[in-house]
């Protein structure tokens with residue numbers, strides 16, 4: 001073969017700045033490109049064998065080898081795939097690969113953000129020049145009597161091609177690393193990159209350090225395999241020990257039997273699992289398999305709650321496993337990780353176009369060979385096919401959850417506190433998901449039982465049938481009668497109200513997460529006859545005794561008097577004070593804030609306007625049945641001021657935390673009260 005020289009249609013001045021920019025973001029991606037080329041070459045050779053166009057040797061074992069050499073500053077990728085003839089190198093490498101690079105350059109030269117590229121597919125072989133000053137290809141085609149080829153390029157824009165020396169079918173790509181990329185000649189760094197991109201490639205991948213001393217291991221003779229390189233056969237004699245028996249006589253006892261062992265060259269361990277769990281049928285996978293897979297992929301030793309195995313061939317090909325992680329919301333940030341693969345080749349984490357936002361708190365893997373990955377992100381967003389994938393994933397997750405709620409209710413309830421924040425988030429983000437989930441949203445009541453909305457409405461004496469109907473636009477002037485459901489956001493702070501509820505046989509639900517506020521707003525929009533209010537929003541009618549007609553006048557006077565005294569003693573002229581006769585005799589005072597005002601306050605807090613003094617103070621409700629209130633209502637006594645302030649603080653505390661000054665005053669006053677007891 002004559003030596004051929006050539007020039008590529010791109011110049012180093014225009015391509016390198018772009019390649020370099022690319023290098024800074026995903027500078028390790030060339031590993032994926034070169035290894036997946038090797039995988040493709042192997043797949044093609046196996047196909048030729050299947051079609052009868054080539055005969056694979058009986059002991060053929062497809063494999064990719066990566067050799068690092070820190071001394072020589074080289075990196076080699078070897079595959080036993082189909083190899084290339086000189087014509088093929090000319091066509092595929094010189095023309096296609098390099099023209100691919102030109103096309104890439106054309107496409108991305110005006111793009112400045114990383115976001116515009118996804119997966120970086122399409123640059124393939126050329127990506128080697130991101131890290132190498134010089135690249136060599138030694139290849140030999142599977143064709144009979146094929147001449148080996150050596151191709152090299154020192155600049156990425158000029159090349160030289162001639163006859164090579166490779167004897168076996170397949171390809172070796174050698175990278176002479178540039179000074180900025182020497183890290184890739186480090187075995188540990190290379191292992192990390194291969195594990196990142198190639199952990200599940202369909203071909204075994206072995207990493208070795210060139211020229212390293214071989215490592216050995218000793219195994220039992222019966223474990224020896226034909227493929228092992230035996231260094232030495234070891235016959236170990238039985239070991240004996242002198243021991244005393246129960247009669248005190250010394251005897252020789254065998255402590256380990258005679259063994260036949262073999263010293264072999266350490267068996268190489270593939271860095272890729274060629275048959276990942278997601279590709280198997282769910283029936284073939286045990287819980288243990290799912291758990292081990294989770295640990296291996298996410299290095300998370302907390303057990304996930306449960307998983308969903310996605311497995312479909314039609315209308316598109318998609319497989320994957322999604323795990324619901326156990327989340328300690330107090331300490332962990334809820335950040336999931338969904339790894340996207342294309343035919344077992346890792347593409348990227350958390351691609352937002354494919355994985356619906358609310359599911360990005362999950363951990364999992366998705367393999368979708370049909371995904372168009374060589375297009376820009378903006379194109380992905382508008383791609384109907386990609387949207388369908390996201391819809392499908394959402395639907396599957398909803399199916400699994402609703403199925404579990406129906407058939408494994410006990411488990412589902414156990415998981416509920418953990419999974420409810422993201423399910424609610426999903427409902428807020430995705431109407432279809434919200435629709436599907438409507439009978440699988442649980443509400444925890446004061447007894448700690450979990451009820452669906454239907455069960456809850458029924459338990460509270462409402463009509464669950466009404467939930468079947470979506471909201472109808474209320475007619476003009478029409479007032480819908482509200483069905484009110486009380487909720488608790490802080491069991492400790494609101495314990496006084498809970499106590500009142502319990503004593504009257506009333507129930508409420510527990511909402512412990514920020515997401516609950518927007519979530520109930522959504523529910524109320526959907527069912528305008530439903531209204532949620534915090535347990536301290538009002539003192540409902542059933543907690544009060546009715547004031548008889550003939551008492552009304554004197555009761556009004558009493559109320560007026562108490563209002564005046566309290567306002568004066570507290571120095572709060574605007575304070576709303578209401579006097580009631582509460583059935584719960586233990587309660588002297590409570591604070592209420594209407595649901596509407598509270599939501600308004602929360603909203604202002606969210607927008608950072610809490611300090612503008614627009615927040616409303618609650619209303620102080622006094623129980624005229626309580627002796628302390630009765631004491632205050634009598635002519636001004638010695639302790640009136642003390643009692644007024646203490647009753648106010650006690651009521652306010654159950655509502656919101658006291659300020660530091662208020663707290664100090666409260667503690668001092670409490671001590672004063674205790675002192676009075678001692679006198």
Ligand SMILES: Nc1ncnc2c1ncn2[C@@H]1O[C@H](COP(=O)(O)OP(=O)(O)OP(=O)(O)O)[C@@H](O)[C@H]1O
Pocket residue numbers: 033037038041079081082083084092093096097100121122123124125126171
């Ligand atoms: N190790 C190899 N063995 C045999 N052929 C190879 C090898 N590496 C590259 N080729 C040939 O060179 C061509 C160009 O490779 P390149 O990686 O640039 O693009 P690609 O693999 O076709 O596409 P992609 O952009 O998805 O990587 C390949 O299609 C293949 O025919």
